[in-house]
Amino acid sequence: xxxxxxxxxAFSSRFLLMLQYRAAAIAxxxxxxxxxxxxxMIYAAFFAAAPAAAAASPMTxxxxxxxxxxxxxxxxxxxxxxxxEVALAVRTGAVAYDRLRPVDTYSLWYVRGGAWMASRxxxxxxxxxxxxxxxxxxxxxxxxxxxxxxxxxxxxxxxxSLPLALALATAFLMIVNxxxxxxxxxxxxxxxxxxxxxxxxxxxxPLALYPDWAQTALLIQPFAGMMDIPLRLYVGQLxxxxxxLGLGLQVFWTxxxxxxxxxxxxxxxxxxxxxxx
Amino acid sequence: MNSAALLLRYFSASLRSQxxxxxxxxxxxIGAFLTTIIDMLAAWALFDRFGQVQGxxxxxxxxFYGVVSTSFALTDFFTRGFDVFGGEFVKTGAFDxxxxxxRSPALQLIGYEFRxxxxxxxxxxxxxxxxxxAVVGVTWxxxxxxxxxxxxxxxxxxxxxxxxxxxxxxxxxxESLEVFNVLTYGGIQAAQFPLSLYAGWFRNFLIFVVPLGxxxxxPVLAILDQPDPLGAPDWWLPTAPAxxxxxxxxxxxxxxxxxxxxxxxxx
Numbered sequence: 001x002x003x004x005x006x007x008x009x010a011f012s013s014r015f016l017l018m019l020q021y022r023a024a025a026i027a028x029x030x031x032x033x034x035x036x037x038x039x040x041m042i043y044a045a046f047f048a049a050a051p052a053a054a055a056a057s058p059m060t061x062x063x064x065x066x067x068x069x070x071x072x073x074x075x076x077x078x079x080x081x082x083x084x085e086v087a088l089a090v091r092t093g094a095v096a097y098d099r100l101r102p103v104d105t106y107s108l109w110y111v112r113g114g115a116w117m118a119s120r121x122x123x124x125x126x127x128x129x130x131x132x133x134x135x136x137x138x139x140x141x142x143x144x145x146x147x148x149x150x151x152x153x154x155x156x157x158x159x160x161s162l163p164l165a166l167a168l169a170t171a172f173l174m175i176v177n178x179x180x181x182x183x184x185x186x187x188x189x190x191x192x193x194x195x196x197x198x199x200x201x202x203x204x205x206p207l208a209l210y211p212d213w214a215q216t217a218l219l220i221q222p223f224a225g226m227m228d229i230p231l232r233l234y235v236g237q238l239x240x241x242x243x244x245l246g247l248g249l250q251v252f253w254t255x256x257x258x259x260x261x262x263x264x265x266x267x268x269x270x271x272x273x274x275x276x277x
Numbered sequence: 278m279n280s281a282a283l284l285l286r287y288f289s290a291s292l293r294s295q296x297x298x299x300x301x302x303x304x305x306x307i308g309a310f311l312t313t314i315i316d317m318l319a320a321w322a323l324f325d326r327f328g329q330v331q332g333x334x335x336x337x338x339x340x341f342y343g344v345v346s347t348s349f350a351l352t353d354f355f356t357r358g359f360d361v362f363g364g365e366f367v368k369t370g371a372f373d374x375x376x377x378x379x380r381s382p383a384l385q386l387i388g389y390e391f392r393x394x395x396x397x398x399x400x401x402x403x404x405x406x407x408x409x410x411a412v413v414g415v416t417w418x419x420x421x422x423x424x425x426x427x428x429x430x431x432x433x434x435x436x437x438x439x440x441x442x443x444x445x446x447x448x449x450x451x452e453s454l455e456v457f458n459v460l461t462y463g464g465i466q467a468a469q470f471p472l473s474l475y476a477g478w479f480r481n482f483l484i485f486v487v488p489l490g491x492x493x494x495x496p497v498l499a500i501l502d503q504p505d506p507l508g509a510p511d512w513w514l515p516t517a518p519a520x521x522x523x524x525x526x527x528x529x530x531x532x533x534x535x536x537x538x539x540x541x542x543x544x
Contacts, residue, residue, distance in 0.1 A: 027456050034459045037479070038467050045474040046323050049330040057326065195312045205319040209326060 006103045011111040018119035025123040032072035058208040063235040069146040073128035076120035079173035081190045082180045083113045096274045114170040150236040157243045161230035164250040169226045171257035182268045202228030225250035287388025295393045309397030336412030342469035343406020345493040348432025350399035358389030359440040363447030431518025432492035438525035448535030468493040491517035
């Protein structure tokens, strides 16, 4: 327990600090409502326009709508950018202090990054649940609302899958952090990875709606586990052995990315340039 | 020196400074080209699965998207000063210096930066526009080219108006309000689909409040030789982009009101 204490402290201090940014959370919520609302209206139009294709679709419209609101609610759980604290530490040379602390730097950055994403996602998700889950049905738009999971099994699978998604996203965030530490800037890398993540996490479009021939490849790539797999479990689109496969993929990619990150970190830290004076 | 010559001087200085880092300028341009390509990816996947929506195909969506995205790319070249106005000018007090110079603040903000990297977005938008037009079989007669130019001009006016409005709010909030990205980037997302797909209240918002529909949906219907499925009269379709200029004028009223109440934060 003592060994874990500094990491728990780092997690909770960052988590509580980030929860203070209420204006940012409300601005984020407004943005996500706009995007989510447009998407829901467009999906509804497509499903209504082609009944035959809609019947053959791997997801029903109701599932797609719930998926869309959840994706907007959990937007901050995807590793869009390198951890700004790490990027700043690299730029100012404060990274040297992190190296001097009597804790493992990878684990320290990992828990701080996880706390950063979780604390940004929590208020936004709560507001979105209130807006899309409660207000929409109350004003008579229950067809467009965020629905509860269809079964206890789906809810349980989602409850297991969501923390795994955070663990996986943080493992990927660490890879980005390490690239920033090696290249000393976070500009180019953020632009590059944003496009990859927005497409392959299912944020742009639920992965199940891409052409059928691409489905296997889309499921086994690492970004699916950060958002698409937990959301498909929630709406009940992955069930039984497929659900287990989804959870297994999340565990596999988390372990793989952490191992990769640790090897890369060891290399980068051996010959790190410390800036500043 | 007249205003046009001064602007050219501003822009050439900005261009020269960006070309000091040619590699970076080229990379940012290519990056913008690639990242905007994914805007069309979701539409492509949806049409691949569903075939059509209310009679519209991917080619139509490409024309809608191309028109509105071209307008935004052109606007983005010269409105950086308004975009960063809150953080870079009001919060720092740098706007005091702008006010002291014997030229209009708006002119100086336009001259703040000419963003070379936006060529990537512009190239992508024009490519999507003309490929989409070829797919749906638009023949480019002189009056259609004129109509396209008029539509894009109206779109530039609207997006410029949005950025001026965003900057005007900074007089009250001191910070730039990033929520406005919803109306610029989010507006492109909304305007790439025909208005008939949306619920009535949202349609009205896009016609009467932030008239994105007037600089994309209506004039593009005229370019495509289609009547409005929602029943707008034919004469309105090519006239609609004028709403972009109405919005721009209203934004400058807010801008003037903001300047009148401006008090410096500087020390």
